[in-house]
Amino acid sequence: MANVANVTTMVDVGDAQLACTDVGSGSPVVWLHGSGPGATGMSNFGGNLAAFQDYRNIVVDLPGWGSSPRPDTGEPLIFDAAERVCRAMTALGIERAHLVGNSYGGAVAMRIAMRHPERVDRVVLMAPGGVLPADAPPWPVGLERLFGYMAAQKPSREAMAEFVRLMVFDETLATESLIDERYESSLRAHPELPIPPNFGDLTPDLALISAPTLLVWGREDQTVPLTWAPKILEGIPNAELRVLPNCRHWVQYERAPEFNHIVREFLQGGAAAAAEG
Known part of the structure; x- marks a missing residue:
């Protein structure tokens, strides 16, 4: 990203470390990736950061992913990750931030907003996990x-290719380089x-947020389907939903220009911005 320092550091969070990429300057935004194989913070959000140069972007590799x-720990993954992200924020001198999370990362963002509301300005969730319908399983494809x-003992590149193609409506976006990147990362x-x-x-705790x-959903999502959205939308007191057609699970990648515009517009109405004004 031109003219913006891009520094990845290992942040001490007590009994472990989190890899965090620190990009830009301004009001902080913490970016939280999904749980798919090979996921990292920068693989999920690296292509979006140029549109957010006027923010301080903290792009996290969640525990057990990336670096x-x-x-x-015996804690559920969402609960454990949320506490570690909060510790990383403290270590980086961030008292309060916007949170942007997709899938599993969206669930981590919700957990932080539930347990540490004083640390959260605005929240953007792309097809978040953590809230299942009563009839699951069976699982979406x-x-x-x-x-x-x-679960595979020796995951194959072809299995990764099939997974990546399912994440996007336009399969031409499942490029060979993207598949290679995710596959190599998944083997760590x-x-x-x-x-x-x-x-x-x-x-049980949605009302605490x-x-x-802002919920952002791909209409054709086959991983966390749009039919799962109403429970979250109705459970969070101050939530709104945007649905993008011809789009699956990776909204921030498949519809990057629209996503960037929608999210910037939403963040600019945040409490911190109002206070500064």
């Missing part, structure tokens, strides 16, 4: 592929998870 080791890849040695992992259930919240 962040997975600590030994995207989650089936995700769990299948995680982290402790194995049970299948399905114990992510944790956020449903007081921050203004």
Whole structure:
């Protein structure tokens, strides 16, 4: 990204470290990626950051993904990750931030907003996890592929290609370089998870999210389907929903210009911006 320092550091969060890329300057935004195989903060959001140069962007590798080791913990993954992200914010001198998270990262953002509302300005959630319908399982095909890849003793590049193609409506966006990047990242040695992992259930505490919240969903999402959105929309007191057609799970990648515009518009109405004005 031109003219913006891009520094990745390992941040001490107590009994572990989180890899964080620190980009730009201004009001802080913490970016939280999904749980798909090979996911990292920059693979999820690197293409969006040029549109947010006037913010301080903290792009996190969540525990067990990318360069962040997975600590030994009995806590549900969402709960544990949320606390570690808060500790990373403290270590980086960030008292309060906007949170942007997709899928699993959206669930982590919700958990932070529930437990630490004083640290959250506005929240953007792209097809977030952590809130399941009563009839799940069976799982949507995207989650089936995700769990299948995680469970494989020797995951293949072709399995990664099938997973990546399912994440986008326009399969030409599932480029060979993207597949290679995700596949190579997925082979990094982290402790194995049970299948399905114990992510944790956020449903009982949705009403605790007081921050203004924007849900962004791809209409054709086959991983966290749009039919799962109403429970979250109705549960969070100050939530709104934007649905993008011809789009699946990776909204920030597949519809980057629209996503960037929608999110910037939303963040510019945040409490911190109003106070500065």
